[in-house]
Amino acid sequence: MRELTTRFLAGVLAVASVLLPRAGRARWREEALAVLLDVPTPLRFRYAVDTLVKLPLLAWQQRLGARPAHAPLSRPVSAFAGAGLIGVMVTMVSALCLTPLIGEDAAEFLFLLAPFGMLPAVAARSFHRARRRGGGARRHLLAALVTLFAGTGPVAAGVLATGVGATGADGPLVVAVALVAGLAPGLWLLHTGVEALVRGRGPAALGALAAAAGTGLVGVPVGLHLGMLGPDLRWLSLLISALSLLALVPSFAAWSVWAGLRLLTGRSDPLTR
Known part of the structure; x- marks a missing residue:
């Protein structure tokens, strides 16, 4: 037995x-x-x-x-990515503080443009990961697409939606395309924060800030587009937008400054370590 x-x-x-x-x-x-x-x-x-x-x-x-240890970013690339992230916070604060002087339209434009500062960091992380996984045309093309949409905020989303509308597509399709493309920066930042927390990359608080900022970046376009579906959903749209902004502004500003300084000073590499 x-x-x-x-x-x-x-x-x-x-x-x-x-x-x-x-x-x-x-x-x-x-x-x-x-x-x-x-x-x-x-x-x-x-x-x-x-x-x-x-x-x-x-x-x-x-x-x-x-898994083998991976080489950190080069100093010029790290400094450029850090400066871009610092620029995110500067643009956001400027949009909020200068509204009485520049007007609401200009302030809204600056606020929507703020995620564009993530472009160097997204590019550095995406292409570093593509090389780490063996490179090749397919991986580098994917890294370029991630950089284009996740690193430019609503800019690429607006251009893509305009292009789709120029083909004669109806309004709902254009809105859907803009929404999906506009979610890219928030989803990238949310993935970056969760991955850092799960794999123990850098301070846990830094990963939590990235996850919170990514959640806010996802919620803002969702709330804006939800309000376009009909007046019955306006209250839900305002609620989602308000809660998302409440989470986004402090967490995004804190994460961008903290991660930007770590990259800028070369003390640590929060993107690839």
């Missing part, structure tokens, strides 16, 4: 071990089987289930630890 149990557990562990990196599979099978055979029979299968449930997390940790 013991021999049959041993063979059964060994077979199960052999199949499950394919989730692990090849170099550590044999050792894990031996150690896991030894532990399970040492457990009293009534608890053995409970321990086996527990081992299998935890295996995907173990595999993720091992693959994450096996």
Whole structure:
């Protein structure tokens, strides 16, 4: 009976071990089987289930630890990206503080233009990741598209929507195209912040600020476009826009200054480390 149990557990562990990196599979099978055979029979299968449930997390940790260290950005690129992020905060604050002098239209234009300062940082991160994953025309083209839409804020979205409208498309399609393209900066920043938190890249507070700013950047265009669907949704549009701005302004300003200074001074590379 013991021999049959041993063979059964060994077979199960052999199949499950394919989730692990090849170099550590044999050792894990031996150690896991030894532990399970040492457990009293009534608890053995409970321990086996527990081992299998935890295996995907173990595999993720091992693959994450096996990744080679990547070279940081060069000093000129890092400084340029940092200056761009500092410019985000300067533009946002200028738009908010100079409204009585320049008017609401000009202030709104500056505020919408603020995410354009992310362009150097988005380009640096996107092309660095493309090279790190082997390069090639397809990866570099994807990096260029990410840079174009995520790094220019509503600029590329407006141009794309205008181009779609020039083809004779109806209004709802133009609005949908503008909305999808306008979400790119917020989604990029949200992904950057969540990835930093999950992988422990840099201070946790910096990743949390990026995630909060990305959420706000997503909420602002959603709220604006929601109000275009009909008067019945205007209250929801105003609520989403207000909450998004409330989260966006302080978190975006704090993240851009903090990350920008880290890049500008060369003390740390929050984009690629």
